[in-house]
Amino acid sequence: MKTDNQSLLARSMAAVWHPCTQMKRHESLPLVPIARADGVWLTDCDGRRLIDGVSSWWVNLFGHNEPRIKAAISRQMDTLEHVMLAGFTHEPVVALSEALGELTGLGHAFYGSDGASATEIALKMSAHYWRNLGQPEKNRFVYLADSYHGETVGALSVTDVPIFRTAYAPLVRENFAVMSPDPRLAAEGESAADYTTRALADLARVLAAHHGEIAALIVEPLVQGAVGMAMYAPEYLAQARILCDQYDVLLIADEIAVGFGRTGTMFACEQAGIKPDLICLSKGITSGYLPLAVVLCSDAIYQAFYADETAKAFLHSHSYTGNALACAAALATLQIFRDDDVIVQNRDKAQTMSRIFSPLAEHPQIRHWRQRGMIWAFDVIDAPPDFAQKFFQNALNAGVLLRPVGNTVYFMPPYIIDVAQTQMLCAAALQALERSINPPRP
Numbered sequence: 001m002k003t004d005n006q007s008l009l010a011r012s013m014a015a016v017w018h019p020c021t022q023m024k025r026h027e028s029l030p031l032v033p034i035a036r037a038d039g040v041w042l043t044d045c046d047g048r049r050l051i052d053g054v055s056s057w058w059v060n061l062f063g064h065n066e067p068r069i070k071a072a073i074s075r076q077m078d079t080l081e082h083v084m085l086a087g088f089t090h091e092p093v094v095a096l097s098e099a100l101g102e103l104t105g106l107g108h109a110f111y112g113s114d115g116a117s118a119t120e121i122a123l124k125m126s127a128h129y130w131r132n133l134g135q136p137e138k139n140r141f142v143y144l145a146d147s148y149h150g151e152t153v154g155a156l157s158v159t160d161v162p163i164f165r166t167a168y169a170p171l172v173r174e175n176f177a178v179m180s181p182d183p184r185l186a187a188e189g190e191s192a193a194d195y196t197t198r199a200l201a202d203l204a205r206v207l208a209a210h211h212g213e214i215a216a217l218i219v220e221p222l223v224q225g226a227v228g229m230a231m232y233a234p235e236y237l238a239q240a241r242i243l244c245d246q247y248d249v250l251l252i253a254d255e256i257a258v259g260f261g262r263t264g265t266m267f268a269c270e271q272a273g274i275k276p277d278l279i280c281l282s283k284g285i286t287s288g289y290l291p292l293a294v295v296l297c298s299d300a301i302y303q304a305f306y307a308d309e310t311a312k313a314f315l316h317s318h319s320y321t322g323n324a325l326a327c328a329a330a331l332a333t334l335q336i337f338r339d340d341d342v343i344v345q346n347r348d349k350a351q352t353m354s355r356i357f358s359p360l361a362e363h364p365q366i367r368h369w370r371q372r373g374m375i376w377a378f379d380v381i382d383a384p385p386d387f388a389q390k391f392f393q394n395a396l397n398a399g400v401l402l403r404p405v406g407n408t409v410y411f412m413p414p415y416i417i418d419v420a421q422t423q424m425l426c427a428a429a430l431q432a433l434e435r436s437i438n439p440p441r442p
């Protein structure tokens with residue numbers, strides 16, 4: 001068994017270029033070979049079990065080996081696996097588009113494969129919208145400091161995470177960054193509400209000065225995920241919506257990470273009582289089974305492309321657009337939300353879990369304990385420079401998959417996690433924390 005594992009790791013190192021990884025690091029930190037998964041559990045090739053505390057990079061909502069999703073994909077496979085969506089259509093893509101239209105209040109679902117492709121679609125669609133209206137100069141974007149919208153070249157132009165962006169800066173078009181609404185950035189003595197007001201003033205200033213060249217504002221509603229689960233007030237979104245209307249700028253809600261119940265409502269924008277002009281969805285949409293992304297937009301946007309001229313059309317496509325298997329997985333996901341009353345159940349579950357996490361929340365070496373729906377996060381005080389790596393390794397040794405961002409540790413578990421598993425997750429995180437931080441100063 002051991003030797004099989006060693007050879008799998010060696011073959012992976014030789015043949016696979018792993019994402020977001022300095023491959024040389026794996027000389028000292030071996031890859032983790034996963035053989036199978038069930039519920040919240042990942043099982044490695046030696047039979048060691050790990051709780052998937054980050055839902056396999058935020059995609060898995062209802063656990064691994066979910067029988068209903070598996071059955072739906074399998075049923076779909078018996079009739080139609082895929083057909084090109086230009087010039088053709090099929091029941092799963094129509095049913096999914098109708099269902100998402102009903103849930104978001106937007107329509108005209110345009111499909112891609114990964115989250116970043118949804119961002120690309122939303123950016124191109126926004127700029128082309130203004131072009132079709134005779135205002136081609138409105139082709140730049142406003143994004144929040146510390147935002148993340150994916151790593152393709154267009155998405156990087158509205159992403160503000162230096163490690164993803166710096167090496168590609170010459171390829172990336174300049175857009176307008178405005179202050180992040182993250183209240184942790186408030187000045188000494190400044191209240192969270194005052195900080196939000198100041199962040200909004202910054203947005204208003206940029207829109208006032210540049211709206212003639214701005215197509216859209218793109219935001220991660222309520223939680224800026226990749227920077228380290230920065231959670232901000234719904235009031236920011238409500239006011240941003242008003243400012244966008246005032247300055248004729250479209251609002252793109254990137255709900256790729258926060259959509260599908262993650263923040264406590266089906267979509268995060270609901271908590272601000274706003275409707276964006278475009279919404280980007282992916283990640284949890286198929287419960288983590290198959291890649292799928294979608295952008296839904298307002299009727300006004302759709303109508304601006306509906307014309308006799310081909311050049312006015314949205315001439316964008318991906319080979320797997322509207323893949324029938326992925327749509328079937330997404331429809332099964334929405335069915336689980338209805339059958340299991342997931343949004344309501346998660347509210348109680350999140351409260352119970354917060355109580356279980358209280359020893360962490362009260363730990364003397366953490367600050368900014370925060371929670372929104374089924375996301376919890378905290379920042380470690382005086383974290384050593386290699387904290388994230390150390391904590392990841394110590395957490396693995398304690399039986400959980402947790403992957404800090406810098407000095408921020410977060411939990412984003414599958415919604416089916418139970419009380420006993422939450423207790424294990426908490427105990428493992430406490431142990432990993434103790435083993436990863438500097439000893440307290442005398």
Ligand SMILES: *Cc1c(COP(=O)(O)O)cnc(C)c1O
Pocket residue numbers: 114115116117119148149150151220225226254255256257258282283
């Ligand atoms: C993950 C993520 C993306 C990119 O999705 P990929 O599937 O990784 O390309 C975009 N925006 C947000 C908010 C995300 O969390």
